[in-house]
Amino acid sequence: MGRINICVKRAFIFVCVLIGIISTLLLAITLFGHGYAHEAEEIEEILPGIVILYVLEAAILVLSILGVYGARKEKKWAVVLFSVGMSLASLYLFVECVKAYNSKNEMEELTREEHLAMMPLSGAKQKDIQRIYNMQTNFKCCGPVQGYQDWGTDIPISCLCSDEDSTDFKCVARGNNTRFVIHYPNSDMSEDDDHKGLMDEHMLVYEEPCLPILISFVGYEISLIIGTLVALKALWDIGVALAITILCQMRRKVNVPPVIFTSQPPQYRELCDTAECLK
DSSP states (O other): OOOOOHHHHHHHHHHHHHHHHHHHHHHHHHHHHHHHSTTSTTHHHHHHHHHHHHHHHHHHHHHHHHHHHHHHHTOHHHHHHHHHHHHHHHHHHHHHHHHHHHTHHHHHHHHHHHHHTTOSGGGOOHHHHHHHHHHHHHHTOOSSSSGGGGGTTEEEGGGEEOTTGGGTSOEEEOOTTOEEEOBOTTSSOBOOHHHHTOOOTTOEEEOSOHHHHHHHHHHHHHHHHHHHHHHHHHHHHHHHHHHHHHHHHHHSOOOOOOOOOOSSOOOOOOOOOHHHHHO
């Protein structure tokens, strides 16, 4: 068995440890996300994907441990398992990157159609109203398509543009004959009395509609996922390349000069004394 280059060996161990740490973090994030989404209505749809993540991340963690063990103990079988397993995982990740890239436009169009189906908001379901209400609060926008006009005469308080927001976001004066109302997320009730008639003409609302912001955010999320997958694949490919290098060095034979043994005594030549040789 050949001698492994110490620099290649250390680089391979470092990459394996890094892969193991990242796999552990991803496993923890998946576990946390599973617990967070456990009560969601769509849990049955995303459960197969969560199971695949569990299996993939656990397998990568085991492979990284095998890689460190194989490099330190110079066990060829462990390095072979690492290289084969990581190659298959890298191939799977490449397929997922292609799928995510192809689904980007589809997801953006699906988001558009889903929110356009809520129009007009006067006849939208309470669940959809709650989603739009939360979206306006998070994105600092108002209405899905045409701004505050999508709400008609009753504008939710989440569209209200405060003095602090007016310096960072585009705000406009709301139209006449409109009023701010507070939509409670879990009921069909609105608060009447004092809050229902906030009729100050100087109050501003967010100008930007929410749907373009949401579509842009969805595209950004998909691009971020693709970038993360590409970075992981590059790290895994580096590990595979280093593993193959170590395997080649293990297979390389060390040239040792042959040692010949003989049973016959060596032939010596008798040397004469200097004085005798001069005679």
